[in-house]
Amino acid sequence: MPHAPEPTLLVTADGSPTLRHARVDEPYHSVYGAVTESTHVFIRAGLEARGLPDADVLEVGLGTGLNMLLTWVHCLERGRTVRYTALEPFPLEAATLERLAHCAAIAWPGLHAPFIRAMTAPPGNAQVLEGGLTFTRLAAMVQTFRAEEAFDVVYFDAFAPDKQPDMWTEEVFRGMHRALRPGGTLVTYCAKGAVRRAMQAAGLVVERLPGPPGKREMLRAARPA
Secondary structure (H helix, E strand, O other), X not given: OOOOOOOEEEEOOOOOEEEEEXXXXXXXXXXXXXXXXXXXXXXXXXXXHHOOOEEEEEEEOOOOOHHHHHHHHHHHHHOOEEEEEEEOOOOOOHHHHHHHOHHHHOOOHHHHHHHHHXXXXXXXXXXXXXXXXEEEEEOOOOOOOOXXXXXXXXXXXXXXXXXXXXXOOHHHHHHHHHHEEEEEEEEEOOOOHHHHHHHHHOOXXXXXXXXXXXXXXXXXXXXXX
8 A cells, every 4th residue: 555654563472573554454464473473374384385396486465575585594494496476566665674674583684685675676676586586576466467377386465354355355366276386275374264265266175274373274275286
């Protein structure tokens, strides 16, 4: 959202920081643990579960960049290659990212400068980062994004359905179905029944998984192979 008021910095239960969006009035991550949630939902249930040494990842809702950063660390630690595309029409400013200091919070302070450069690069400008991650932010809205069998994993990390209902529709998930390769998966922290039914109506096969702290369940959806 353009010209949004400055978000508020929060420290979550695992000690990692996040922000509360002033207009949406919701934190970017779980208050029960920002890093814990992102690792559980997107890295372990998404990227690790696919087990591909070379993968294409799409993120819907880049936000503070924490999911991208944890994916980059995963590449550095596991020797994997990821081409990471993020849909984010309203990126955070460099000063906000500096204040958030995600890299220090996850004990990778050496990644701070290249992380900030990548996060603030012009849209469509691919950033080749040391250790196997290539990152590109697109300014596209998910409702208008079009891709055909281009991704192995989708991180679906929009704000909650009651805050952004137009992000969680059957039509959006049909677009995600098209964007996934056969056998590809979409993971999200959300487990609402209406979201699960929208995914199923879009042709995705949906399973409930144990959620991160503070949430009983999460969803993982697959495009049939």
